[in-house]
Amino acid sequence: AQSVTQLDSQVPVFEEAPVELRCNYSSSVSVYLFWYVQYPNQGLQLLLKYLSGSTLVKGINGFEAEFNKSQTSFHLRKPSVHISDTAEYFCAVGAPGGSYIPTFGRGTSLIVHP
Amino acid sequence: GAGVSQTPSNKVTEKGKYVELRCDPISGHTALYWYRQSLGQGPEFLIYFQGTGAADDSGLPNDRFFAVRPEGSVSTLKIQRTERGDSAVYLCASSLTSVTGELFFGEGSRLTVL
Numbered sequence: 450a451q452s453v454t455q456l457d458s459q460v461p462v463f464e465e466a467p468v469e470l471r472c473n474y475s476s477s478v479s480v481y482l483f484w485y486v487q488y489p490n491q492g493l494q495l496l497l498k499y500l501s502g503s504t505l506v507k508g509i510n511g512f513e514a515e516f517n518k519s520q521t522s523f524h525l526r527k528p529s530v531h532i533s534d535t536a537e538y539f540c541a542v543g544a545p546g547g548s549y550i551p552t553f554g555r556g557t558s559l560i561v562h563p
Numbered sequence: 564g565a566g567v568s569q570t571p572s573n574k575v576t577e578k579g580k581y582v583e584l585r586c587d588p589i590s591g592h593t594a595l596y597w598y599r600q601s602l603g604q605g606p607e608f609l610i611y612f613q614g615t616g617a618a619d620d621s622g623l624p625n626d627r628f629f630a631v632r633p634e635g636s637v638s639t640l641k642i643q644r645t646e647r648g649d650s651a652v653y654l655c656a657s658s659l660t661s662v663t664g665e666l667f668f669g670e671g672s673r674l675t676v677l
């Protein structure tokens with residue numbers, strides 16, 4: 450079984466400031482890790498993913514995340530946020546092979562203030 | 564190309580009624596998922612299809628919920644004797660293969676049970 454914890458339900462930040470959204474996971478097997486973003490009234494879309502290889506993953510819109518196996522974390526970062534980054538962000542974990550069913554965290558609402 | 568399409572986008576019904584929600588996945592995607600998202604929560608897994616068969620239905624909350632995918636493409640989620648607690652956004656996602664791990668989501672069907 451796998452699970453995801455997003456400790457922060459809401460993260461307020463000013464425009465052009467850096468931001469980090471935290472994600473921790475638990476799994477007994479190797480995992481795939483994802484960050485999805487959901488803009489208001491839109492479906493979830495993939496920001497970035499870690500399957501294997503380099504632990505630093507770069508995604509769309511200037512976001513990046515680092516896979517840390519020892520800390521079972523996959524935190525999302527952006528050095529300078531824009532108003533348009535205001536959205537709900539979901540971390541997800543999947544165990545490859547067999548019945549592949551990603552598990553999602555409860556989400557973090559990023560609120561960017563001018 | 565066309566993404567995942569879900570209909571209706573909004574459905575309001577009365578307690579005790581029967582509801583069908585439809586999902587049209589991306590052409591060629593063999594894996595199809597239904598998730599449910601309640602307010603302030605992340606997507607919660609309901610059922611996973613690989614082709615025409617339900618590979619995993621462990622997330623269905625009770626026997627009032629049922630889903631089919633008769634030709635391996637379009638899927639219908641069916642809810643009998645709806646209850647107020649069924650109110651949520653029902654998300655459909657499809658995937659080409661578990662190797663890449665990425666799910667492509669529709670915009671969801673918002674169900675309100677009065």
